[in-house]
Amino acid sequence: MNTASQTIRSNSTLGLLSIVALTFFGYLAIGLPLAVLPTYVDSGLGFGVVWAGIAISTQYVATIVSRAQVGRLCDQYGPRRSVLLGFMAYGLSGMLTLASAFTIHVPAASLSLLLAGRLTLGIGESWVSTAAITWAIGLMGSRETVRIISWNGIATYGGIALAAPFGAWLQGQYGFFAIGIFTVGLAIAGLMLAQTRPPVAGVKEKGIGTGQVLSRVAPFGVALALASSGFGVVMTFIALFFHSRGWEGAPFALSAFGLAFMGVRLGLAQAVAKFGGLPLTRISLVVEIIGLAAIAFAPSPTVAIIGAALAGAGFAPVFPALGNEAMIRIPPQNRGVALGLYSIFLDISLGTTGPIAGLFADHLGYSAPFFVGVAAVLLSLILSLGLRKHSNP
Numbered sequence: 001m002n003t004a005s006q007t008i009r010s011n012s013t014l015g016l017l018s019i020v021a022l023t024f025f026g027y028l029a030i031g032l033p034l035a036v037l038p039t040y041v042d043s044g045l046g047f048g049v050v051w052a053g054i055a056i057s058t059q060y061v062a063t064i065v066s067r068a069q070v071g072r073l074c075d076q077y078g079p080r081r082s083v084l085l086g087f088m089a090y091g092l093s094g095m096l097t098l099a100s101a102f103t104i105h106v107p108a109a110s111l112s113l114l115l116a117g118r119l120t121l122g123i124g125e126s127w128v129s130t131a132a133i134t135w136a137i138g139l140m141g142s143r144e145t146v147r148i149i150s151w152n153g154i155a156t157y158g159g160i161a162l163a164a165p166f167g168a169w170l171q172g173q174y175g176f177f178a179i180g181i182f183t184v185g186l187a188i189a190g191l192m193l194a195q196t197r198p199p200v201a202g203v204k205e206k207g208i209g210t211g212q213v214l215s216r217v218a219p220f221g222v223a224l225a226l227a228s229s230g231f232g233v234v235m236t237f238i239a240l241f242f243h244s245r246g247w248e249g250a251p252f253a254l255s256a257f258g259l260a261f262m263g264v265r266l267g268l269a270q271a272v273a274k275f276g277g278l279p280l281t282r283i284s285l286v287v288e289i290i291g292l293a294a295i296a297f298a299p300s301p302t303v304a305i306i307g308a309a310l311a312g313a314g315f316a317p318v319f320p321a322l323g324n325e326a327m328i329r330i331p332p333q334n335r336g337v338a339l340g341l342y343s344i345f346l347d348i349s350l351g352t353t354g355p356i357a358g359l360f361a362d363h364l365g366y367s368a369p370f371f372v373g374v375a376a377v378l379l380s381l382i383l384s385l386g387l388r389k390h391s392n393p
Helices: 003-031 037-044 048-077 079-102 107-140 142-174 177-196 210-245 250-266 268-275 277-296 301-315 318-328 332-364 368-385
Strands: none
Touching: 003 079, 003 107, 003 142, 003 177, 037 048, 037 107, 048 079, 048 107, 048 332, 079 107, 079 177, 107 142, 107 177, 107 332, 142 177, 142 250, 142 268, 142 318, 210 250, 210 277, 210 301, 210 318, 210 332, 210 368, 250 268, 250 301, 268 277, 268 318, 277 301, 277 318, 277 368, 318 332, 332 368
8 A cells, every 4th residue: 555545544544533433422421321320210219120121211212213314314404413413412411310310309300300311312322323424424435334334333332331330430439410410521522523523515406215215225224133133132131141150251241242343343344345245244144143152052151251252243244234235225315314214223123132032031041032142143144145235336
């Protein structure tokens, strides 16, 4: 690679990092309350575990409902407006969380404020994460879609992984209100960064209808949703699985999953360029199946940890590789909507995998969710075999 090419690559990487940082700030805010929110609702407010679960899921409901709208907003007005509105929603969420902490002596009011904050947090998530990807594609071109989505995913899971333990420390040191204050601070940082990035104009030309966009995205979205079940069962049930076996080391399994995921994502663009998105997806799904099966049959915690790493490595390419294939089929003026609709399949999968797999766990034990994951990823592999590469990438 000559010096000019290296300079262009370096500049594009710095530009991508500056956009991905928007996603990172957003997911820091999302991760902050994850480790402390269930306990706060359950014992702090006294509403029990059911309402604790509702408080968590409220965010995802808001995210799913607002995905398509933010895509349309990006297509018409450019992604900067969506990012700014998203960080305003994050700021409002922080203020509502802060108000919830100060009204803890009136539990019903505190819970209502908290749920309102969760709703606005979910809206902020969909607006910022979808628009950041659209923004980066607008700046760098559609040929960089795989790299953009890959690095955006690293920012997503890295932000949550860093923020969850930090949020627990904040709550332990200063109380739940500190979560609200820090969320407002992250929102301000995101707004300031977004103002410094070069804008991307909206596309005024009329594209295809939303129904047509959905019909083109859906086959890839369904394959993504089925593959994401493996991610869902590892995140939800690995700790319970280890506990049921009397093993130590569940956090190491989660770390192995996350590190393998991020490691694969870093080199994913080159792998897709070399092997193609669909062939790489199929290989990855096989690796994910092997990893989930290794956990289910694991005779020792070491094998389970290795299985988690394989599952993470296998799942890592799926969203970017299938997403790239889906976006190729969409006109530029509809790509925001397409990305929002595509992401909904992931949201729905993560929202439904836990309850469905949990029913199997109740009746068949804590190995059962991983067999459910194997079956779902196998269906994704079968579906992927029917997908064909677009003739004009």
